[in-house]
Amino acid sequence: MDKPADSQRRDIHHPPREVEPSAEPSYLEHDRSLKGWLLTTDHKRIGILYLFTITFFFGIAAFAAAMMRADLTTPQGDLVISETYNKLFTIHGVLMVWFFLVPSIPAVLGNFLLPLMLGAKDVAFPRINLASWYVFVAAGLFTLYAMVAGGVDTGWTFYTPYSSTYSNGHVISMAMGIFIAGFSSIFTGVNFIATVHKMRAPGLTWGRLPLFVWSLYATSLVMVLATPVLAITMFLVMAERLFGVGIFDPALGGDPILFQHLFWFYSHPAVYIMILPGFGAISEIIATFSRQRVFGYSVVAFSSLAIAGLGFLVWGHHMFVSSQSVYAGLVFSLLSFLVAVPSAIKVFNWTVTMILGRVQFTTPLLYAVGFLGLFTIGGLTGLFLATLAVDVHVHDTYFVVAHFHYIMVGGMVMGYLGGLHLWWPKITGRMYHEWWGRIGATLIFIGFNLTFFPQFLLGYLGMPRRYHTYPEEFQFLNVMSTAGATILGLGYMLPLIYLIFSLWKGEKAPANPWRATGLEWTTPSPPPKHNFEKTPVVDREAYAYED
Numbered sequence: 001m002d003k004p005a006d007s008q009r010r011d012i013h014h015p016p017r018e019v020e021p022s023a024e025p026s027y028l029e030h031d032r033s034l035k036g037w038l039l040t041t042d043h044k045r046i047g048i049l050y051l052f053t054i055t056f057f058f059g060i061a062a063f064a065a066a067m068m069r070a071d072l073t074t075p076q077g078d079l080v081i082s083e084t085y086n087k088l089f090t091i092h093g094v095l096m097v098w099f100f101l102v103p104s105i106p107a108v109l110g111n112f113l114l115p116l117m118l119g120a121k122d123v124a125f126p127r128i129n130l131a132s133w134y135v136f137v138a139a140g141l142f143t144l145y146a147m148v149a150g151g152v153d154t155g156w157t158f159y160t161p162y163s164s165t166y167s168n169g170h171v172i173s174m175a176m177g178i179f180i181a182g183f184s185s186i187f188t189g190v191n192f193i194a195t196v197h198k199m200r201a202p203g204l205t206w207g208r209l210p211l212f213v214w215s216l217y218a219t220s221l222v223m224v225l226a227t228p229v230l231a232i233t234m235f236l237v238m239a240e241r242l243f244g245v246g247i248f249d250p251a252l253g254g255d256p257i258l259f260q261h262l263f264w265f266y267s268h269p270a271v272y273i274m275i276l277p278g279f280g281a282i283s284e285i286i287a288t289f290s291r292q293r294v295f296g297y298s299v300v301a302f303s304s305l306a307i308a309g310l311g312f313l314v315w316g317h318h319m320f321v322s323s324q325s326v327y328a329g330l331v332f333s334l335l336s337f338l339v340a341v342p343s344a345i346k347v348f349n350w351t352v353t354m355i356l357g358r359v360q361f362t363t364p365l366l367y368a369v370g371f372l373g374l375f376t377i378g379g380l381t382g383l384f385l386a387t388l389a390v391d392v393h394v395h396d397t398y399f400v401v402a403h404f405h406y407i408m409v410g411g412m413v414m415g416y417l418g419g420l421h422l423w424w425p426k427i428t429g430r431m432y433h434e435w436w437g438r439i440g441a442t443l444i445f446i447g448f449n450l451t452f453f454p455q456f457l458l459g460y461l462g463m464p465r466r467y468h469t470y471p472e473e474f475q476f477l478n479v480m481s482t483a484g485a486t487i488l489g490l491g492y493m494l495p496l497i498y499l500i501f502s503l504w505k506g507e508k509a510p511a512n513p514w515r516a517t518g519l520e521w522t523t524p525s526p527p528p529k530h531n532f533e534k535t536p537v538v539d540r541e542a543y544a545y546e547d
């Protein structure tokens with residue numbers, strides 16, 4: 001690689017305290033009309049559009065969860081009837097998985113930051129990027145229609161032949177919503193892959209990429225390779241329902257287990273779509289607030305790819321009790337253990353990074369530390385579940401519910417909120433209130449554990465998932481869980497309030513409030529429409545902290 005001429009150098013590890021104000025208005029100011037937002041191809045504005053949309057879906061899904069927790073405070077479930085309860089957990093799962101978690105970090109923070117981190121003007125295909133948001137909204141409308149038209153009670157897993165033959169017809173509309181949402185994922189994935197390959201600033205070699213970019217890249221590969229399988233599966237469910245083609249229903253000559261294979265062949269990799277971007281955000285937060293290069297950079301980067309690859313080989317661990325052969329079970333069990341290795345390596349390396357660095361306990365760092373603890377519990381209990389004999393006992397119990405919430409909420413939502421705080425000054429040009437930030441992070445951590453730890457015990461004691469009544473001896477733990485959920489809910493309200501408040505009352509953010517090293521911090525806050533006046537030239541590795 002040619003050494004850039006000295007005059008072109010931009011010092012990225014000691015960025016100037018005051019980045020020169022841009023001649024161009026910021027991306028927020030340049031065209032304030034509605035059309036300027038709805039027809040924008042600016043990756044930053046598209047990130048904001050996604051932010052609003054997924055926050056909306058999160059709100060509905062959280063409301064459904066609150067109703068379920070309220071219902072579960074009494075053994076006989078006094079709030080709703082069982083059918084309504086089934087519809088609540090279905091809409092909760094569908095919205096949280098496909099309309100919040102899958103798009104969360106990639107579509108909001110990824111869209112906003114990827115080009116900025118690469119020193120580029122935009123993503124490779126800005127119009128496809130906008131299209132992905134419209135497709136996403138259309139998908140949401142189908143799903144919401146199914147909800148208000150009468151609701152779907154199959155659960156987010158749509159197991160056949162119930163979904164394809166016996167449940168009500170709104171399954172078609174909801175399956176359509178998920179089918180369409182898949183395209184939005186694929187558009188984002190393709191865009192990110194092309195952007196990372198083609199739009200890196202001069203000098204920004206693969207070995208110098210921020211780990212957030214590596215994680216988005218790995219996620220995008222899974223999005224592009226796995227999502228079509230989900231789309232086809234949903235399509236087949238619709239085809240069986242509409243035309244009576246025998247695919248999954250044994251009465252029509254189909255095979256219901258085939259559905260489970262297809263569904264989990266997507267949905268296990270999809271759990272990595274949901275967690276890998278969180279890993280990326282955690283790497284950035286820990287490096288920034290430990291003022292330390294992430295320990296074992298290349299191992300952490302490679303682990304993302306390893307997880308993405310291995311994630312395709314373990315789907316059978318969801319089917320240990322589906323009558324699959326014991327030999328298949330053995331192999332899937334063994335392979336599932338393997339996935340834990342790169343995950344554990346990451347946790348180890350982040351911890352070492354903090355030990356080697358000088359840690360500042362800011363709000364994003366609190367979220368990151370919370371992530372480490374909760375993700376570790378989620379991962380370790382995943383190993384319990386991957387152990388054939390144990391899974392036979394706890395499959396389809398609250399143990400599984402606790403496991404995946406520890407990872408998806410304790411892990412990914414903490415990663416998302418941590419990242420949102422880290423980059424909030426860049427995105428909005430305003431600082432949030434640090435003290436309230438720390439209170440919020442702490443409350444969320446406490447509320448989360450109170451909600452979900454009792455569920456491990458409930459599951460272990462034998463309480464099955466997806467029922468709205470239970471024997472009286474389970475009431476104590478259920479009430480604890482509901483109390484925890486109340487604290488958790490209040491915890492989530494805090495960032496919602498003080499972040500919005502900061503837009504008007506927050507201190508104006510400098511270009512680089514955390515004295516961080518990434519290229520995104522060399523632009524003004526908020527960045528101008530075209531990001532960089534002059535294409536930056538990179539001449540050092542990521543996280544070159546020296547103080």
Ligand code: HEM
Binds near residue numbers: 275382
């Ligand atoms: C150390 C890595 C992991 C292992 C070994 C593991 C193992 C398992 C196993 C064996 C099950 C099936 C349990 C059953 O239904 O009986 C399961 C369920 C689940 N896991 Fe994990 N897991 C891991 C990581 C993750 C991650 C990273 C996520 C999400 C981001 C996740 C999300 C889920 C979900 C959503 C389910 C339940 C699906 C359902 O039945 O609705 N897991 N896990």
Ligand SMILES: [Cu+2]
Binds near residue numbers: 315
């Ligand atoms: Cu899995």
